[in-house]
Structure formats: structure tokens, C-alpha cells
Amino acid sequence: MSATTTPPVGRKLRVATTSLAGCFGCHMSLLDIDERLFALLEQVEFDRSPLTDIKHCGPCDIGLVEGGVCNAENVHVLHEFRRNCRILVAFGACAVTGGLPAQRNHLDLGICLQEVYVTEPGLAKGCIPNDPELPLPLDQVHPLHEVVKVDYFLPGCPPSADAIWSFLTDLIAGRTPRLGHGLIHYD
């Protein structure tokens, strides 16, 4: 846990964010810093993020990855972030542990798909979607650190806005982030 940023001279820190098998709740909690967002934008600029139209990650200082890894597409995006981000953060419960979507890990994926798309009552005609455009689902949902090296873990479902603010301001200032009393929680 020693990765820190060097406070940049003459440029803003570049931050990328993405949600893999997450619900976007961590991104919502990031926006819950409310008007502090404008102060943040004084110091950082966004690369790939659901808030921008940048579709692929370029070289960045910080990458925030929400959600676990549930399909082949998630693996590709996670590798793209690891390649490009000096500091990679497992952002919220699902990135840290797999979270609620990992509840499917004890189930057989094939039977799951069968129940949802074929035998579910109220379906006119069922079939399991299998188009090549659909990324293959993994048999289990994985936390990020089972796929790539992770520099920081920020827990919480979601982490509170105050925790995110404290974490980011530490990181931006070049300090090792420390979450104070009340800022670490898991619900």
C-alpha cells in the first residue's frame, strides 16, 4: 500500500473510472461529493469514464474500477485500466469482494440462463441469447485482485462520499490515503 502520486507540476492529474459488474452506485457516491466536484475538477481531469465520451483509457494517474469481473468484456476493460493507470483502485464492495453479483457463484450458470430465458413463465418464446456480440459470461464473478494487481481497496456499498473525498484528496496531495474514524464501513 505504498503507491502514491507525485503532486503534478503544471498539469492536472488524469483520472479514469469505469463500472464492470457493478450497479453504478459507487459512481453515484462519487457524485455525492456534490459541489466539492467543482473543487475536484480544479485538480483532476477525467479520461475514460461514464461521464465522458472517451471510450478507451489512455495513460492515467488514477483508475477507479467499480464492480467485479463477470464476463470476458470485464477482463479486457480491467486489463486496459491496469495497463494505463499508475494507481488502480478497487472502488467499492463488488470490486473488493465480488459483492452481491457473486451470489451467483454457487449456482450453475447454464441452469441460471435456462431458468431466466427459457423456462420462466410469461415468456412467449424462449432461447438463451448466444449472439457473438454478447461477451461470454464467466462461470463465477471475481474480485479485481484475482485478475490484476490492485493498489488500493476502498470498501463500502457504496463507499460514502466523504470516504471518497478523503481518499482522493490524500492521493492527489501525494499522501498515502488514510480513512479516519467512521469512514470505513462495509454496508
Place this chain on the structure above:
Amino acid sequence: MSFELETAAQPAGLRRVAIDPVSRVEGHGKVTILLDADDRVHQVRLHIVEFRGFERFVQGRPYWELPVMVQRLCGICPVSHHLAAAKALDVIVGATHLTPTAEKIRRLMHYGQILQSHALHFFHLASPDLLFGFDSDAAKRNIVAVAAQYPDIARKGVLLRKFGQEVIRVTAGKRVHGTGAIPGGVNKALTREERDALQADAYTMIGWSREAVALVKRLHFANASLYNSFAAFRSNLLSLVADDGALDLYHGGLRARDAGGKLIFDHVDYHRYWDQITEEVKPWSYMKFPYLRTLGPDEGWYKVGPLVRVQNCDHIPTPLADAERREFVDFGGGTPIHATLAYHWARMIEMLFAAEEIKALLHDDDLLGDDLVVKGERQRRGVGVIEAPRGTLIHHYRINNNDQVMRANLIVSTTHNNQALNEAIRQVAKRYLDGRKLTEGLLNHIEVAIRAFDPCLSCATHALGQMPLAVDLVDAEGTCLDRLQRGSDGAVSQPLPT
């Protein structure tokens, strides 16, 4: 049957272009487009590419966990899932009527959610397209550029969202994934201090919501021919309405109209929604395709959400929003408006409605009561339906004698709009892309149409997946001719297919 541009007759040899991921939407989506050598469009599809399987893995869990589990489908509208599940569980525990305090706390929570979600969608996600232009510089199409160029608009957007989130926090315990609603009621009322703090800002929020309606009208009128025709398509309409026909986003009966505005059914009890709605599966998306059973899959598909609700109701029960509704309906000249970009206008009218409802509720002393929960005769099946920010949301559960979930079925708002979304992007592809050399700006037109629906691709993945948005161009022989991608700098590149 297949709709126009859904499936290329001769896919071999067509060029594939993908928009992957669709950005400035909640969740993951991908659009693929297939084109021939002359750039004619042969196929356009919006794919939902992730599967998560909530319906399956909640089986076996105790029913009281549902409101906190299923809201984790979506971090943007968790309150909608929280409340739809709670309403279904009200039926399970036999709570036929909630206490006034419980009902009003839930309504307050819900209108806080509507306000924050509509503000988020309009200001943070969609406004860059509308303020800067659909084919403006991709590097600037975001809230950061809005904050730089229109600081007052951006600041009010951020603070409107903040107010909605604060309403949620005091009613649900926290801003995202709270715990306020429980089977048969709520676990917390408001304290006087919480209520007074919100009351202090409520009038300001109404004022800013009126400004937002005025802004969206100004944008619409300034470019009326574009706004009236862009991605426009005719379809049936579906939403809940109150017993007296009023707009009510928390509870009501189902009302459907045809494209001309004629009633198909009205005040239908949603507890037997399956008598009206059937779903079908297509192999290229994890998101199902619902339709009205009596009309069949070809004629029975419909749209949901703000554009529908504002026109499907007979009136809005708050004065300022109702005045805006009348102006909106008059603009349509007696028949429903099907312009996709009018979703934004209708959405801001609903935001004003939510702000007015919140203000009225905050002056109701029932919010401070202590009679929170009721119970009655236990049932085995419960259905809860609510109008989420994006449209009608259906939760359906069966519970066994051990209080375990036996079966769950969820039809989320964006799923109702599945065919409508595909229809909208096919209209755009025909009108703007067909026969032309693709550019990043043209591709953004596809995303502008998708964004207008405020789709929640996160919700849409509940079955077991995630929705990436990509556009592919495929030739007449089915070969991938080309793929159009946006690079990290926003530039469009065409890597040759391998």
C-alpha cells in the same frame, strides 16, 4: 417476425461498426451497425451484454432481505427497486393499507429519487449534447465542459441532485442503498430537525426546476424541426395512473394507449400484469422484449417513461407542473407527441412535479408520526409496481411457508423500452447514417437518441449480465467489413477486422 433493420437479409460481407461502450448512460450498452460497400445501413442493434441473474440468486433467501438486496441492481435508482420490492412484500405480509406516516415517508423517498435521477440525467449526462450540439467536439461533450461554459446551469444541476439525495438520506438512512422501507411500512419517520432543514431549501428547488423546464423548452423551440423529428417513431404508451387519472409515480393502475392516443386498457390492477404483458427473447441481447399480449409482438410493443406519463395522465396534481403539462400537450395538438427528444422536456416537467410534491409533503405533520408498520393475513404471492424515473417497474415474488423466496420476476423500465430504443436508433441510422461516410459526430447521433430515454443499462442486466453499446457495420455476405471505434482521445478509428 423481424422489424425493419433488425436483421440484415444477407449479413455476409457487410461491414460492422460498433459503438462500445455507449457513454453518458447508466450501465453498459453496445450498438452494432452493419453496412454495405455503398454505406447503406442493413442492420442496427442495441445489445445488452451482461447477465447478472438476480431473479435466480435471490431464491432461497428470506423475503425481508429483498428490498435491500434487489436495490443493488442499480445504484442510480436504488429507491425504485427498494420500494417496488417493499410494495410486493406489503402484499406478502397482508398490509393492505399502510399507515399515513409510512405511506408519506415512502412517497417522499420516491419523489426525492425522481428529482435526483432526473437532475442527474439532464444536467450531468444529456445536457452536453443539447447545449453544445450532437457533433460537437467529443472531448468537450461532458459535465466538465458544461461547468466551464455554463457554470450556473451546472451548479444548479449539482445542487438539485444533492437536494434529492438528501431527501433520500433522511428517509432511507443513506443516499445510495438505504434501508428505510420494510414489509408493511418503514423503519424510520422524520425528525423535526430533518424536516426543517429540507423545508428551508424546498422553494428554491421548485424555482430551479421551473428554470430547467424553461431551459429545455428554449432548446426545443430554438431548433423545433430537429427536436420534433429526431428519432421520432410511433408506438403504444404504458404507465401507471391514479384512480382519478392523475399523474402518480408511487401507485396506481395500468393504462395503455395506442399511438394515436386511444385507450387500449385503463385502471388495470397490476397484480395480474401477466394478463397484459408477455416477454420474448432474442438471441442478440440479454434484455427481453415485452409487448402487450392482446396485440402481439409486432403491434404490441410500447414505450414507458416521462414522455409517456406526462401525456398518459389526465392531469398533474400540482399546479406549476400541471400548467407545464397543458402547454406540452397543446404543443402536440391533440395527439400524443412521439418525438424522442421531447423526453427531456417531459422529464423536466416531472422534476418540477417532484419538487412540488416534496414541498407539500414536508409541510405534512404525518411525516413526524410514530405509527410505522402494519401486518395482516400472510399471502404467498406479491406484486409491486412503481413508476421509476425511467418508467414502469414490476417486481413479482413467491414466498414459501419458511419465508424463503421461491421465485422472482422483475421487468425493469429499460426492458419495457427495449424495442423502442432499437426503433429510435434505427430511425437515426436511416436518416443520418445511411449512405454517408461515418464520423464520430454521426455516431454520437445514435447515442443522443439512446440517452433521451435515460436508459438504465445497469438495471437491464438483472437477468445475468451487462449492456455494452456498440455499432457494427456488416456486409451483405455477413462478413465484418469494418468497425468504427472511438479512441481514448475521442477520435474515430477503423481497425480492419481480422
